[in-house]
Amino acid sequence: MEGTGTGAGGTGRRRAEGPRASIRAVANLAGVSPSTVSRALNSPELVSAETRRRVLECAERLGYRPNRAAQSLVLGRTRNVGLIVPDIANPFFAPFIKGVEAYFRDTEYAVFLADTDEDAATEVRLAEAMVERVDGLILCAPRMTGARLRAVAARTAVVLANRTSRVAPSVLLDFRPGMEQAVAHVHALGHHRCAYLSGPANSWSNRQRRRFLGAACAERGIELVDLGPYEPRFTGGYRAADEVLAARATAVFACNDLVALGVLSRLTARGVPVPVCAIAFGFGHKPVRCGCAVALQLPCVSHAWSADRAGKGVRVRAGGVQRRAARAAGRPRAGLAAPVGRRAVQAGHHPGQGHLRAGVAG
Numbered sequence: 001m002e003g004t005g006t007g008a009g010g011t012g013r014r015r016a017e018g019p020r021a022s023i024r025a026v027a028n029l030a031g032v033s034p035s036t037v038s039r040a041l042n043s044p045e046l047v048s049a050e051t052r053r054r055v056l057e058c059a060e061r062l063g064y065r066p067n068r069a070a071q072s073l074v075l076g077r078t079r080n081v082g083l084i085v086p087d088i089a090n091p092f093f094a095p096f097i098k099g100v101e102a103y104f105r106d107t108e109y110a111v112f113l114a115d116t117d118e119d120a121a122t123e124v125r126l127a128e129a130m131v132e133r134v135d136g137l138i139l140c141a142p143r144m145t146g147a148r149l150r151a152v153a154a155r156t157a158v159v160l161a162n163r164t165s166r167v168a169p170s171v172l173l174d175f176r177p178g179m180e181q182a183v184a185h186v187h188a189l190g191h192h193r194c195a196y197l198s199g200p201a202n203s204w205s206n207r208q209r210r211r212f213l214g215a216a217c218a219e220r221g222i223e224l225v226d227l228g229p230y231e232p233r234f235t236g237g238y239r240a241a242d243e244v245l246a247a248r249a250t251a252v253f254a255c256n257d258l259v260a261l262g263v264l265s266r267l268t269a270r271g272v273p274v275p276v277c278a279i280a281f282g283f284g285h286k287p288v289r290c291g292c293a294v295a296l297q298l299p300c301v302s303h304a305w306s307a308d309r310a311g312k313g314v315r316v317r318a319g320g321v322q323r324r325a326a327r328a329a330g331r332p333r334a335g336l337a338a339p340v341g342r343r344a345v346q347a348g349h350h351p352g353q354g355h356l357r358a359g360v361a362g
Contacts, residue, residue, distance in 0.1 A: 021062040030058040041066060079109050082130040084123060085140040088115040090232070092256060096140060096161065109135075116143070118232065120202060124148050131156040139163070143202045163204045173205070176212045182253060183216035191222065191251040197240045197263070198228030199255030206255055213253055225249055230259060237262020245272070 027034045032051065039046045040055035047055075058064075083100050085093045097113065104111050112134060116123040120143040127144070130137060136157035142149065150167050152158060158168040186194060196213055199206040210226070217224040225247045230236035237259035244252055244263065254260035267274050 021059075021064040023064070023066075025062055026055065026059050026064050029062065030054050078133060078135050080112055080134040081109050082112045082114065082127075082134040082137040083140065084114045084116060084126055084130070084137065084142070086116050086118050086123075086143065087232070088113075090256070090258060093140060100138060118143075118200065120144050124152075127152045139168075141203065141205055143200060145202075173208075175205070175208045179209065179212040180216045183213065183220060183222065186251040187220045187222060189251075193223045193225065193247075193249050194251040194253060195225045195227050195244050195247055195249035197230055197237065197244070197252060197254045197259055198226060199230065199232045199259070201229050203232075203255075209253075209255060228255075230255070232256050232259060234258045234262040234265070237264075238266045241266030241270070245270070 023034050023037050027037045030037065032040075032055065036047060036051065037055050037059075040052045041059070044052050081100075081104060083097065085097060087093065088097070101111055112130065114126045114130070116126060123139075123142060124144050127137060127139070127148075131152060134156065136159065137152065138159045138161065139149075139152075141162040142160060144152075146165065149158070149165055153165075153167040160168050160170040162171070162173055164170050164172065194217065196210060198210065206229075214224055227240060227243050227247065228236075230240050232255055237254055239262070240254075240259065241263045245267075252260070252263055254263060264274055
């Protein structure tokens with residue numbers, strides 16, 4: 001009868017026409033128990049390399065594919081990881097997303113991506129919806145309250161990026177070097193009254209930028225005018241430009257590159273030469289070439305977020321995410337977070353552009 005043979009032709013027909021191969025059939029062919037097959041497929045560190053190779057070879061010959069739904073029920077694992085970011089359209093987050101995707105691409109885990117559109121309430125709804133469908137969550141620059149974050153972390157493993165908390169490990173940027181470089185530059189150019197265009201008040205990154213910017217300005221005797229908060233988008237910067245001129249500031253520090261580009265666009269529209277009469281700095285990923293000539297003049301001091309290393313270094317503490325997710329590629333300068341999850345991940349240094357650092361989350 002067709003589809004019952006063990007040769008190449010029979011195997012091919014079984015894949016196309018026959019019933020779904022079972023884990024017991026794989027075990028019989030490999031000469032091991034069904035539980036060994038399960039371990040070889042789900043927890044390869046528990047079996048020898050030779051046993052895993054033989055099981056995988058037999059599974060391939062039979063066309064065996066594990067039933068993910070059944071595994072989820074039995075093992076309590078979904079093999080999914082959730083990634084929530086504030087704004088997919090912001091170029092600051094794109095490399096981080098790609099880094100996380102790149103790391104998990106070679107594993108058996110799928111990454112579910114969600115965009116909060118810079119809204120804390122939406123972020124909470126997305127996180128609560130995902131916790132039952134994933135083995136862990138990576139929250140990028142989360143804006144939810146500490147109480148909400150604790151509630152989410154109590155239901156699934158959570159890793160934070162650009163936010164500190166005692167309930168989850170963090171991947172953090174050190175903003176000090178970039179701020180000091182920017183302030184030193186405007187001071188050398190003779191600017192004495194600068195403006196900071198603040199981002200969302202509930203943003204950890206925004207507070208860190210302001211903290212180090214204020215310290216650097218005070219050290220050099222520069223007056224810093226706080227304006228905002230503004231939405232961290234091009235439109236926010238466009239709206240802020242008129243207030244910058246009204247404040248009689250000659251240098252502008254924007255919370256991110258998109259805001260800086262918005263400022264430049266509005267200043268150009270008003271006939272204000274940049275950087276002759278004003279200078280703008282953005283803190284984000286890279287200058288955005290959006291088609292307007294003024295954008296190319298942006299003297300942008302960017303914190304290079306080594307997102308691929310951060311993605312490889314995220315430590316999702318749920319049993320469903322492989323332990324090797326805790327080993328960062330790219331040879332970071334220090335070890336990863338302690339298993340208890342209270343330390344941040346250090347993920348490399350980029351001269352002149354700030355760096356990711358390890359530190360106690362708190």
